[in-house]
Amino acid sequence: MTAESNESKSRYLQYLELVLGPLEDKKRWRQYKARVKGLPENYRIAVEALERYLMHFGPADGAGAMAMYEDLADxxxxxxxxxxxxxxxxxxxxxxFVETFMANYPLGQYRRRERDRFTSAVERAAGEDRTK
Structure with a gap:
């Protein structure tokens, strides 16, 4: 391989990660799903239900969320x-249980930003704007 083809491959991987997210997180997710699939049926059902809840209400960031799911599998x-x-x-x-479990992990950037935005809006509406 030439230096140019290595550089092209690197740019291609960078592009993929930009569009799809970190490839390492995808690998970790597949490993997590395989671990869940290997659980006895009643445990798998419980984990899948908890996973669905976490998808809606849990941390949204890749690394923090992945650590949480891996701990869940553990x-x-x-x-x-x-x-x-x-x-x-x-x-x-x-x-x-799930709220206590989630409290051990950092809040995702999206949720943190939305909570801050919501809190600021309520403060402004109540005449308590603290940005001055």
Whole structure:
């Protein structure tokens, strides 16, 4: 390969990552999904339901979100291996469990920006504009 073809390949990968996101995150996501697929059925169902909730309400950033999903897989793999019942993992309130779980991870940039925008709008509407 020539130096020019290496440079072209590098630019091509940069373009792909710009459009699709970091390729390493895609690889990590596929590995996570394979781990979930390997769980016993009841644990897999629980993880997939939790994953859906996290997709809507969890951190949105790639690296932070990936760490969260990998930790989720760790938790359920270990729980399945130890024979811990699903209800014992979640407790009486699954929403409380997931909210506590999410609190351990950074808020995604999009959600942080929207929360800040919302808070500022309420402050302005209440006559408490603090940007002055």
């Amino acid at each position: 938790l359920f793999e270990q729980s399945a291996a130890d024979g811990i019942p699903i209800r014992a993992v979640f407790g009486d309130d699954p929403i409380e």
